[in-house]
Amino acid sequence: MSLLTPDFGLLVWMLLCFIILACILGKFAWPAIVGMIEKRGNYIEESLKKADEANAALANLKEENAKLLAEAKNERLEMLKEASRLKDQMISDAKTQAIAEANKIMESAKESIQLEKDNAIKDIRTQVAELSVTIAEKILRGELKDAESQTAMINKYLDEVNISKS
Protein backbone atom coordinates (compact mmCIF):
# COMPACT_ATOMS: atom_id res chain seq x y z
CA MET A 1 0.00 0.00 0.00
CA SER A 2 1.39 3.33 -1.03
CA LEU A 3 0.23 5.09 2.08
CA LEU A 4 3.38 7.12 2.57
CA THR A 5 4.41 7.50 -1.05
CA PRO A 6 2.57 10.37 -2.64
CA ASP A 7 0.82 9.45 -5.86
CA PHE A 8 2.27 11.44 -8.73
CA GLY A 9 -1.01 12.06 -10.54
CA LEU A 10 -2.77 13.33 -7.44
CA LEU A 11 0.27 15.44 -6.55
CA VAL A 12 0.15 17.18 -9.93
CA TRP A 13 -3.61 17.67 -9.83
CA MET A 14 -3.46 18.98 -6.28
CA LEU A 15 -0.66 21.41 -7.06
CA LEU A 16 -2.46 22.65 -10.16
CA CYS A 17 -5.90 22.93 -8.59
CA PHE A 18 -4.72 24.48 -5.36
CA ILE A 19 -2.55 27.09 -7.04
CA ILE A 20 -5.34 28.03 -9.47
CA LEU A 21 -7.81 28.13 -6.56
CA ALA A 22 -5.50 30.28 -4.46
CA CYS A 23 -4.87 32.62 -7.39
CA ILE A 24 -8.55 33.05 -8.26
CA LEU A 25 -9.63 33.49 -4.67
CA GLY A 26 -6.60 35.67 -3.96
CA LYS A 27 -7.49 37.91 -6.87
CA PHE A 28 -11.27 38.06 -6.73
CA ALA A 29 -12.43 36.91 -3.31
CA TRP A 30 -10.08 37.56 -0.40
CA PRO A 31 -9.12 41.18 -1.09
CA ALA A 32 -12.78 42.07 -1.59
CA ILE A 33 -13.93 40.18 1.49
CA VAL A 34 -11.16 41.21 3.88
CA GLY A 35 -11.07 44.75 2.54
CA MET A 36 -14.81 45.17 2.82
CA ILE A 37 -14.90 43.71 6.31
CA GLU A 38 -12.21 46.15 7.36
CA LYS A 39 -13.96 49.03 5.62
CA ARG A 40 -17.28 48.15 7.18
CA GLY A 41 -15.65 47.86 10.58
CA ASN A 42 -14.18 51.32 10.20
CA TYR A 43 -17.50 52.63 8.93
CA ILE A 44 -19.38 51.21 11.91
CA GLU A 45 -16.81 52.58 14.30
CA GLU A 46 -17.00 55.98 12.68
CA SER A 47 -20.78 55.94 12.66
CA LEU A 48 -20.86 55.10 16.35
CA LYS A 49 -18.45 57.90 17.06
CA LYS A 50 -20.53 60.32 15.01
CA ALA A 51 -23.71 59.20 16.76
CA ASP A 52 -22.03 59.77 20.10
CA GLU A 53 -20.94 63.20 19.00
CA ALA A 54 -24.42 63.99 17.72
CA ASN A 55 -25.88 62.84 21.02
CA ALA A 56 -23.47 65.01 22.91
CA ALA A 57 -24.30 67.95 20.64
CA LEU A 58 -27.99 67.30 21.15
CA ALA A 59 -27.53 67.21 24.90
CA ASN A 60 -25.58 70.46 24.66
CA LEU A 61 -28.30 71.95 22.53
CA LYS A 62 -30.93 70.95 25.04
CA GLU A 63 -28.93 72.48 27.84
CA GLU A 64 -28.47 75.61 25.83
CA ASN A 65 -32.15 75.70 25.02
CA ALA A 66 -33.01 75.36 28.66
CA LYS A 67 -30.57 78.09 29.44
CA LEU A 68 -32.03 80.32 26.75
CA LEU A 69 -35.51 79.62 27.99
CA ALA A 70 -34.57 80.48 31.52
CA GLU A 71 -32.90 83.62 30.28
CA ALA A 72 -35.95 84.58 28.28
CA LYS A 73 -38.16 84.02 31.27
CA ASN A 74 -35.89 86.11 33.40
CA GLU A 75 -35.87 88.83 30.83
CA ARG A 76 -39.62 88.82 30.59
CA LEU A 77 -39.87 89.07 34.34
CA GLU A 78 -37.42 91.89 34.31
CA MET A 79 -39.32 93.66 31.56
CA LEU A 80 -42.58 93.26 33.41
CA LYS A 81 -41.00 94.67 36.50
CA GLU A 82 -39.54 97.53 34.55
CA ALA A 83 -42.89 98.20 32.93
CA SER A 84 -44.71 98.29 36.22
CA ARG A 85 -42.00 100.50 37.63
CA LEU A 86 -42.31 102.81 34.66
CA LYS A 87 -46.06 102.86 35.04
CA ASP A 88 -45.82 103.81 38.69
CA GLN A 89 -43.28 106.44 37.89
CA MET A 90 -45.40 107.85 35.11
CA ILE A 91 -48.38 107.99 37.36
CA SER A 92 -46.48 109.68 40.13
CA ASP A 93 -44.83 112.05 37.68
CA ALA A 94 -48.17 112.94 36.24
CA LYS A 95 -49.50 113.53 39.70
CA THR A 96 -46.72 115.86 40.70
CA GLN A 97 -46.93 117.67 37.42
CA ALA A 98 -50.66 118.05 37.78
CA ILE A 99 -50.23 119.38 41.28
CA ALA A 100 -47.59 121.85 40.11
CA GLU A 101 -49.78 122.95 37.24
CA ALA A 102 -52.73 123.36 39.51
CA ASN A 103 -50.63 125.39 41.93
CA LYS A 104 -49.41 127.54 39.08
CA ILE A 105 -52.94 128.14 37.89
CA MET A 106 -54.03 128.99 41.39
CA GLU A 107 -51.11 131.37 41.75
CA SER A 108 -51.88 133.20 38.57
CA ALA A 109 -55.55 133.30 39.50
CA LYS A 110 -54.68 134.80 42.82
CA GLU A 111 -52.43 137.31 41.15
CA SER A 112 -55.05 138.37 38.70
CA ILE A 113 -57.59 138.57 41.48
CA GLN A 114 -55.21 140.79 43.42
CA LEU A 115 -54.62 142.92 40.36
CA GLU A 116 -58.34 143.24 39.75
CA LYS A 117 -58.81 144.10 43.40
CA ASP A 118 -56.09 146.75 43.27
CA ASN A 119 -57.52 148.16 40.08
CA ALA A 120 -60.96 148.21 41.64
CA ILE A 121 -59.66 149.91 44.74
CA LYS A 122 -57.81 152.48 42.63
CA ASP A 123 -60.94 153.07 40.62
CA ILE A 124 -62.97 153.44 43.70
CA ARG A 125 -60.45 155.83 45.11
CA THR A 126 -60.41 158.06 42.03
CA GLN A 127 -64.16 158.01 41.98
CA VAL A 128 -64.23 158.79 45.65
CA ALA A 129 -61.73 161.65 45.07
CA GLU A 130 -63.71 162.98 42.16
CA LEU A 131 -66.86 162.70 44.19
CA SER A 132 -65.28 164.46 47.16
CA VAL A 133 -63.93 167.24 44.91
CA THR A 134 -67.29 167.65 43.31
CA ILE A 135 -68.94 167.64 46.72
CA ALA A 136 -66.33 170.02 48.04
CA GLU A 137 -66.81 172.28 45.03
CA LYS A 138 -70.56 172.23 45.57
CA ILE A 139 -70.07 172.97 49.22
CA LEU A 140 -67.59 175.76 48.43
CA ARG A 141 -69.89 177.20 45.89
CA GLY A 142 -72.67 177.20 48.35
CA GLU A 143 -70.59 178.95 51.01
CA LEU A 144 -68.94 181.53 48.82
CA LYS A 145 -72.05 183.06 47.34
CA ASP A 146 -71.26 186.54 48.62
CA ALA A 147 -68.17 188.65 48.60
CA GLU A 148 -67.95 189.02 52.37
CA SER A 149 -67.77 185.43 53.03
CA GLN A 150 -65.23 185.16 50.34
CA THR A 151 -63.05 187.81 51.82
CA ALA A 152 -63.47 186.33 55.26
CA MET A 153 -62.38 183.07 53.99
CA ILE A 154 -59.42 184.40 52.19
CA ASN A 155 -58.34 186.14 55.26
CA LYS A 156 -58.76 183.14 57.27
CA TYR A 157 -56.60 181.19 54.92
CA LEU A 158 -54.03 183.97 54.80
CA ASP A 159 -53.84 183.85 58.52
CA GLU A 160 -53.42 180.26 58.54
CA VAL A 161 -50.61 180.56 56.02
CA ASN A 162 -48.96 183.33 57.99
CA ILE A 163 -49.21 181.48 61.23
CA SER A 164 -47.75 178.42 59.64
CA LYS A 165 -45.01 180.70 58.12
CA SER A 166 -43.98 182.19 61.38
Added chain:
Amino acid sequence: MSQSRNKMTSCLAKVFFAALFLFSSFSMSAQSSEATEVANEVAAAEKHQEKEGVDLKEMIFGHTGDAYSWHITTVNGHPISIPLLCILYGQNGLDVFCSSNLGHEGHYTEYKGYKIAEEGNDAGKIIELSTGKRPWDFSITKNVASLLISCALLLWIFLSIAKRYKENPMSRPVGKQALLEPLIVSLVDDIIKPSIGKNYKRYTAYLLTAFFFIFLNNILGIIPIFPGGANLTGNIAVTVVLASLTFILTNFTATKAYYKEIFWPEVPIFLKLPIPLMQFIEIMGVFIKPIALCVRLFANMFAGHTMVLILIGLIFIFGQMHVAAGAGISVLSVLLIVFMSLLECLVCFIQAYVFTMLSAIFIGMGQVEEHEH
Protein backbone atom coordinates in the same frame (compact mmCIF):
# COMPACT_ATOMS: atom_id res chain seq x y z
CA MET B 1 -12.16 -24.82 15.75
CA SER B 2 -10.56 -23.87 19.05
CA GLN B 3 -7.38 -22.98 17.24
CA SER B 4 -9.22 -20.65 14.92
CA ARG B 5 -10.99 -19.17 17.91
CA ASN B 6 -7.66 -18.55 19.60
CA LYS B 7 -6.40 -16.90 16.49
CA MET B 8 -9.50 -14.80 16.41
CA THR B 9 -9.10 -13.73 20.01
CA SER B 10 -5.48 -12.77 19.57
CA CYS B 11 -6.42 -10.88 16.48
CA LEU B 12 -9.17 -9.06 18.32
CA ALA B 13 -6.79 -8.11 21.06
CA LYS B 14 -4.51 -6.69 18.41
CA VAL B 15 -7.36 -4.80 16.85
CA PHE B 16 -8.22 -3.35 20.21
CA PHE B 17 -4.64 -2.40 20.89
CA ALA B 18 -4.33 -0.89 17.47
CA ALA B 19 -7.54 1.00 18.07
CA LEU B 20 -6.33 2.19 21.45
CA PHE B 21 -3.00 3.17 20.00
CA LEU B 22 -4.62 5.02 17.15
CA PHE B 23 -6.95 6.75 19.52
CA SER B 24 -4.21 7.86 21.88
CA SER B 25 -1.96 8.96 19.07
CA PHE B 26 -4.89 10.66 17.46
CA SER B 27 -5.68 12.70 20.52
CA MET B 28 -2.06 13.58 20.99
CA SER B 29 -1.09 14.20 17.44
CA ALA B 30 -2.41 17.74 17.47
CA GLN B 31 0.72 18.56 19.44
CA SER B 32 3.14 15.89 18.31
CA SER B 33 4.61 15.88 14.88
CA GLU B 34 6.82 12.86 14.56
CA ALA B 35 6.70 11.07 11.29
CA THR B 36 7.61 7.85 13.07
CA GLU B 37 4.29 7.89 14.83
CA VAL B 38 2.46 7.56 11.57
CA ALA B 39 4.81 4.90 10.36
CA ASN B 40 4.10 2.98 13.56
CA GLU B 41 0.40 3.35 13.09
CA VAL B 42 0.60 2.06 9.60
CA ALA B 43 2.85 -0.81 10.58
CA ALA B 44 0.49 -1.75 13.40
CA ALA B 45 -2.49 -1.53 11.14
CA GLU B 46 -0.83 -3.64 8.50
CA LYS B 47 0.56 -6.26 10.86
CA HIS B 48 -2.68 -7.13 12.55
CA GLN B 49 -4.51 -7.43 9.30
CA GLU B 50 -2.14 -9.72 7.50
CA LYS B 51 -3.27 -12.69 9.54
CA GLU B 52 -6.94 -11.83 9.47
CA GLY B 53 -9.58 -13.61 7.48
CA VAL B 54 -12.05 -10.74 7.46
CA ASP B 55 -10.47 -8.36 4.99
CA LEU B 56 -10.35 -5.45 7.40
CA LYS B 57 -7.14 -4.25 5.83
CA GLU B 58 -8.71 -4.31 2.40
CA MET B 59 -11.68 -2.41 3.70
CA ILE B 60 -9.69 0.21 5.54
CA PHE B 61 -7.26 0.87 2.73
CA GLY B 62 -10.03 0.67 0.19
CA HIS B 63 -11.88 3.43 1.99
CA THR B 64 -8.99 5.63 2.95
CA GLY B 65 -7.00 5.17 -0.24
CA ASP B 66 -7.54 6.28 -3.79
CA ALA B 67 -9.55 4.48 -6.49
CA TYR B 68 -10.28 4.79 -10.19
CA SER B 69 -14.02 4.79 -9.65
CA TRP B 70 -16.17 6.23 -6.91
CA HIS B 71 -17.56 3.20 -5.14
CA ILE B 72 -20.89 3.76 -3.43
CA THR B 73 -22.13 0.32 -2.43
CA THR B 74 -22.20 -3.32 -3.53
CA VAL B 75 -25.51 -5.08 -4.14
CA ASN B 76 -25.39 -8.87 -4.52
CA GLY B 77 -21.74 -8.79 -5.45
CA HIS B 78 -22.27 -6.09 -8.09
CA PRO B 79 -20.54 -2.88 -7.14
CA ILE B 80 -22.48 0.31 -7.71
CA SER B 81 -19.99 3.05 -8.41
CA ILE B 82 -19.55 6.23 -10.36
CA PRO B 83 -17.02 5.64 -13.15
CA LEU B 84 -14.35 8.31 -13.49
CA LEU B 85 -11.97 9.35 -16.21
CA CYS B 86 -8.61 7.62 -16.80
CA ILE B 87 -5.94 9.84 -18.35
CA LEU B 88 -2.78 7.88 -19.03
CA TYR B 89 0.42 8.59 -20.91
CA GLY B 90 2.16 5.33 -21.70
CA GLN B 91 4.23 3.88 -24.47
CA ASN B 92 1.38 4.29 -26.94
CA GLY B 93 1.00 7.94 -26.13
CA LEU B 94 -2.00 9.56 -24.50
CA ASP B 95 -5.00 7.42 -23.64
CA VAL B 96 -8.23 8.76 -22.20
CA PHE B 97 -11.07 6.39 -21.32
CA CYS B 98 -13.75 5.69 -18.77
CA SER B 99 -12.70 3.73 -15.71
CA SER B 100 -15.66 1.34 -16.07
CA ASN B 101 -13.69 -0.32 -18.92
CA LEU B 102 -11.21 -1.65 -16.38
CA GLY B 103 -13.77 -3.74 -14.53
CA HIS B 104 -14.37 -3.61 -10.80
CA GLU B 105 -12.70 -4.92 -7.72
CA GLY B 106 -12.04 -8.65 -8.00
CA HIS B 107 -12.84 -8.57 -11.73
CA TYR B 108 -10.27 -6.30 -13.25
CA THR B 109 -10.25 -6.44 -17.04
CA GLU B 110 -7.64 -5.37 -19.53
CA TYR B 111 -8.34 -2.37 -21.73
CA LYS B 112 -6.10 -0.76 -24.38
CA GLY B 113 -3.11 -2.56 -22.92
CA TYR B 114 -3.77 -1.24 -19.39
CA LYS B 115 -4.91 -3.15 -16.35
CA ILE B 116 -5.30 -2.49 -12.65
CA ALA B 117 -2.63 -4.49 -10.82
CA GLU B 118 -4.00 -6.96 -8.29
CA GLU B 119 -0.81 -7.43 -6.31
CA GLY B 120 2.72 -6.20 -5.93
CA ASN B 121 3.88 -2.69 -5.18
CA ASP B 122 1.44 -1.16 -7.60
CA ALA B 123 -1.61 -3.09 -6.39
CA GLY B 124 -4.76 -1.16 -7.16
CA LYS B 125 -2.98 1.08 -9.67
CA ILE B 126 -3.09 0.99 -13.44
CA ILE B 127 -0.09 -0.71 -15.05
CA GLU B 128 0.86 -1.27 -18.63
CA LEU B 129 0.53 -4.92 -19.50
CA SER B 130 3.46 -4.86 -21.95
CA THR B 131 6.02 -3.64 -19.40
CA GLY B 132 4.24 -4.28 -16.12
CA LYS B 133 5.17 -0.74 -15.08
CA ARG B 134 3.11 2.32 -14.25
CA PRO B 135 2.39 4.75 -17.08
CA TRP B 136 2.24 8.50 -16.41
CA ASP B 137 -1.05 8.45 -14.58
CA PHE B 138 -3.07 11.66 -14.51
CA SER B 139 -6.41 9.93 -14.04
CA ILE B 140 -9.32 11.67 -12.44
CA THR B 141 -9.34 9.31 -9.50
CA LYS B 142 -11.75 9.45 -6.58
CA ASN B 143 -9.42 11.87 -4.77
CA VAL B 144 -8.91 14.06 -7.83
CA ALA B 145 -12.66 14.14 -8.43
CA SER B 146 -13.18 15.12 -4.82
CA LEU B 147 -10.47 17.75 -5.20
CA LEU B 148 -12.23 19.22 -8.24
CA ILE B 149 -15.59 19.17 -6.47
CA SER B 150 -14.17 20.90 -3.41
CA CYS B 151 -12.40 23.50 -5.55
CA ALA B 152 -15.64 24.20 -7.39
CA LEU B 153 -17.49 24.47 -4.08
CA LEU B 154 -14.90 26.84 -2.65
CA LEU B 155 -14.96 28.99 -5.77
CA TRP B 156 -18.73 29.14 -5.71
CA ILE B 157 -18.91 29.92 -1.98
CA PHE B 158 -16.25 32.60 -1.87
CA LEU B 159 -16.89 34.27 -5.20
CA SER B 160 -20.57 34.62 -4.33
CA ILE B 161 -19.65 36.00 -0.92
CA ALA B 162 -17.19 38.41 -2.50
CA LYS B 163 -19.88 39.52 -4.92
CA ARG B 164 -22.23 40.20 -2.07
CA TYR B 165 -19.53 42.21 -0.29
CA LYS B 166 -18.94 44.28 -3.41
CA GLU B 167 -22.62 44.89 -4.08
CA ASN B 168 -23.74 45.63 -0.52
CA PRO B 169 -20.58 46.78 1.16
CA MET B 170 -22.09 48.32 4.26
CA SER B 171 -25.07 46.06 4.88
CA ARG B 172 -25.20 43.36 7.51
CA PRO B 173 -23.93 39.90 6.48
CA VAL B 174 -26.51 37.27 5.53
CA GLY B 175 -26.46 33.54 4.74
CA LYS B 176 -23.08 32.03 3.87
CA GLN B 177 -21.53 35.40 4.45
CA ALA B 178 -22.79 35.55 8.04
CA LEU B 179 -21.56 32.00 8.62
CA LEU B 180 -18.07 32.54 7.29
CA GLU B 181 -17.39 36.15 8.17
CA PRO B 182 -16.54 35.52 11.85
CA LEU B 183 -14.21 32.72 10.75
CA ILE B 184 -12.43 34.92 8.21
CA VAL B 185 -12.20 37.80 10.66
CA SER B 186 -10.80 35.63 13.42
CA LEU B 187 -8.28 34.02 11.06
CA VAL B 188 -7.05 37.35 9.77
CA ASP B 189 -7.10 39.21 13.07
CA ASP B 190 -6.10 36.48 15.49
CA ILE B 191 -3.73 34.31 13.48
CA ILE B 192 -2.41 35.92 10.34
CA LYS B 193 -1.86 39.48 11.56
CA PRO B 194 -0.16 38.69 14.88
CA SER B 195 1.90 35.80 13.50
CA ILE B 196 3.28 37.44 10.38
CA GLY B 197 3.42 41.10 11.25
CA LYS B 198 3.32 44.05 8.94
CA ASN B 199 3.60 42.15 5.63
CA TYR B 200 0.64 39.93 6.42
CA LYS B 201 -1.43 41.01 3.42
CA ARG B 202 0.82 39.16 0.95
CA TYR B 203 0.08 35.83 2.64
CA THR B 204 -3.62 36.10 3.47
CA ALA B 205 -4.66 34.66 0.09
CA TYR B 206 -2.63 31.51 0.61
CA LEU B 207 -3.45 31.05 4.30
CA LEU B 208 -7.18 31.64 3.95
CA THR B 209 -7.39 29.41 0.89
CA ALA B 210 -5.43 26.69 2.69
CA PHE B 211 -7.66 26.91 5.75
CA PHE B 212 -10.93 26.68 3.87
CA PHE B 213 -9.56 24.05 1.48
CA ILE B 214 -8.48 21.82 4.37
CA PHE B 215 -11.60 22.50 6.40
CA LEU B 216 -14.00 21.77 3.54
CA ASN B 217 -12.15 18.62 2.52
CA ASN B 218 -11.98 17.40 6.11
CA ILE B 219 -15.72 17.86 6.38
CA LEU B 220 -16.35 16.20 2.99
CA GLY B 221 -14.11 13.34 4.18
CA ILE B 222 -16.36 12.45 7.10
CA ILE B 223 -19.54 12.50 5.03
CA PRO B 224 -19.78 8.83 4.09
CA ILE B 225 -21.61 9.11 0.73
CA PHE B 226 -20.93 10.92 -2.53
CA PRO B 227 -19.78 13.68 -2.89
CA GLY B 228 -18.01 13.09 0.41
CA GLY B 229 -15.94 10.30 1.80
CA ALA B 230 -12.85 10.73 -0.32
CA ASN B 231 -10.30 11.25 2.50
CA LEU B 232 -8.43 13.84 0.45
CA THR B 233 -6.72 15.55 3.37
CA GLY B 234 -5.77 12.13 4.71
CA ASN B 235 -3.73 11.56 1.57
CA ILE B 236 -0.04 12.31 1.78
CA ALA B 237 0.13 13.76 -1.74
CA VAL B 238 -2.25 16.53 -0.79
CA THR B 239 -0.57 17.40 2.48
CA VAL B 240 2.84 17.29 0.77
CA VAL B 241 1.68 19.93 -1.68
CA LEU B 242 0.23 22.12 1.05
CA ALA B 243 3.31 21.83 3.24
CA SER B 244 5.59 22.49 0.25
CA LEU B 245 3.72 25.68 -0.51
CA THR B 246 4.19 26.82 3.08
CA PHE B 247 7.87 25.88 2.80
CA ILE B 248 8.28 27.86 -0.42
CA LEU B 249 6.44 30.88 0.96
CA THR B 250 8.43 30.79 4.19
CA ASN B 251 11.87 30.48 2.67
CA PHE B 252 11.57 32.32 -0.61
CA THR B 253 10.08 35.47 0.84
CA ALA B 254 12.18 35.49 3.99
CA THR B 255 14.25 38.42 5.23
CA LYS B 256 18.04 38.61 5.51
CA ALA B 257 17.81 38.36 9.28
CA TYR B 258 16.13 34.96 8.92
CA TYR B 259 18.97 33.58 6.82
CA LYS B 260 21.54 35.14 9.11
CA GLU B 261 19.98 33.29 12.03
CA ILE B 262 20.30 30.04 10.09
CA PHE B 263 23.82 30.36 8.73
CA TRP B 264 25.44 32.55 11.37
CA PRO B 265 23.33 32.36 14.53
CA GLU B 266 24.30 34.36 17.58
CA VAL B 267 25.80 31.63 19.70
CA PRO B 268 29.30 31.03 21.13
CA ILE B 269 31.70 30.64 18.24
CA PHE B 270 32.71 27.02 19.00
CA LEU B 271 29.13 25.97 18.26
CA LYS B 272 29.36 27.14 14.67
CA LEU B 273 33.08 26.81 13.86
CA PRO B 274 34.88 24.63 12.88
CA ILE B 275 32.01 22.09 13.07
CA PRO B 276 28.84 23.84 11.85
CA LEU B 277 26.69 22.30 14.57
CA MET B 278 24.16 25.11 14.90
CA GLN B 279 23.88 25.56 11.16
CA PHE B 280 23.15 21.86 10.83
CA ILE B 281 20.39 22.04 13.46
CA GLU B 282 18.92 25.20 11.95
CA ILE B 283 18.87 23.76 8.43
CA MET B 284 17.28 20.58 9.75
CA GLY B 285 14.66 22.77 11.39
CA VAL B 286 13.88 24.49 8.11
CA PHE B 287 12.92 21.16 6.56
CA ILE B 288 11.43 19.47 9.60
CA LYS B 289 8.87 22.23 10.12
CA PRO B 290 6.99 21.69 6.83
CA ILE B 291 7.41 17.91 7.12
CA ALA B 292 5.74 18.03 10.52
CA LEU B 293 3.01 20.16 9.00
CA CYS B 294 2.48 17.63 6.22
CA VAL B 295 2.50 14.55 8.44
CA ARG B 296 0.32 16.06 11.16
CA LEU B 297 -2.60 16.75 8.86
CA PHE B 298 -2.24 13.48 6.98
CA ALA B 299 -1.91 11.38 10.13
CA ASN B 300 -4.80 13.03 11.93
CA MET B 301 -7.25 12.67 9.11
CA PHE B 302 -6.08 9.19 8.18
CA ALA B 303 -6.21 8.04 11.80
CA GLY B 304 -9.69 9.42 12.30
CA HIS B 305 -11.00 7.59 9.25
CA THR B 306 -9.19 4.41 10.24
CA MET B 307 -10.66 4.52 13.73
CA VAL B 308 -14.20 4.72 12.42
CA LEU B 309 -13.53 1.95 9.88
CA ILE B 310 -12.02 -0.31 12.54
CA LEU B 311 -15.05 0.22 14.75
CA ILE B 312 -17.29 -0.73 11.84
CA GLY B 313 -15.02 -3.67 11.05
CA LEU B 314 -15.42 -4.91 14.62
CA ILE B 315 -19.10 -5.54 13.99
CA PHE B 316 -18.27 -7.86 11.10
CA ILE B 317 -15.45 -9.64 12.89
CA PHE B 318 -17.72 -10.37 15.84
CA GLY B 319 -20.54 -11.19 13.45
CA GLN B 320 -18.33 -13.84 11.83
CA MET B 321 -17.78 -15.39 15.23
CA HIS B 322 -21.43 -15.43 16.16
CA VAL B 323 -24.47 -13.51 15.06
CA ALA B 324 -25.35 -12.51 18.62
CA ALA B 325 -21.82 -11.30 19.29
CA GLY B 326 -22.00 -9.18 16.17
CA ALA B 327 -25.35 -7.74 17.20
CA GLY B 328 -24.07 -7.10 20.72
CA ILE B 329 -20.91 -5.37 19.66
CA SER B 330 -22.73 -3.33 17.04
CA VAL B 331 -24.48 -1.34 19.78
CA LEU B 332 -21.16 -0.49 21.38
CA SER B 333 -19.57 0.11 18.00
CA VAL B 334 -22.28 2.47 16.82
CA LEU B 335 -22.04 4.46 20.05
CA LEU B 336 -18.29 4.67 19.65
CA ILE B 337 -18.61 5.58 15.98
CA VAL B 338 -21.01 8.39 16.83
CA PHE B 339 -18.58 9.60 19.46
CA MET B 340 -15.66 9.33 17.04
CA SER B 341 -17.54 11.14 14.32
CA LEU B 342 -18.37 13.98 16.66
CA LEU B 343 -14.74 14.10 17.66
CA GLU B 344 -13.85 14.08 13.97
CA CYS B 345 -16.04 17.10 13.39
CA LEU B 346 -13.98 18.90 15.99
CA VAL B 347 -10.74 17.57 14.54
CA CYS B 348 -11.75 18.73 11.05
CA PHE B 349 -11.78 22.27 12.32
CA ILE B 350 -8.80 21.95 14.65
CA GLN B 351 -6.54 20.48 11.99
CA ALA B 352 -7.42 23.14 9.45
CA TYR B 353 -6.88 25.74 12.14
CA VAL B 354 -3.59 24.26 13.31
CA PHE B 355 -2.27 23.98 9.76
CA THR B 356 -3.12 27.60 9.06
CA MET B 357 -1.76 28.79 12.38
CA LEU B 358 1.53 26.92 12.05
CA SER B 359 1.92 28.02 8.44
CA ALA B 360 1.38 31.60 9.55
CA ILE B 361 3.88 31.18 12.38
CA PHE B 362 6.48 29.65 10.06
CA ILE B 363 5.99 32.40 7.52
CA GLY B 364 6.19 34.89 10.38
CA MET B 365 9.52 33.37 11.45
CA GLY B 366 10.79 34.10 7.96
CA GLN B 367 9.80 37.75 8.39
CA VAL B 368 12.05 38.49 11.38
CA GLU B 369 13.70 41.88 11.47
CA GLU B 370 17.31 42.53 12.40
CA HIS B 371 17.07 43.21 16.11
CA GLU B 372 19.04 45.87 17.90
CA HIS B 373 21.85 45.08 20.32
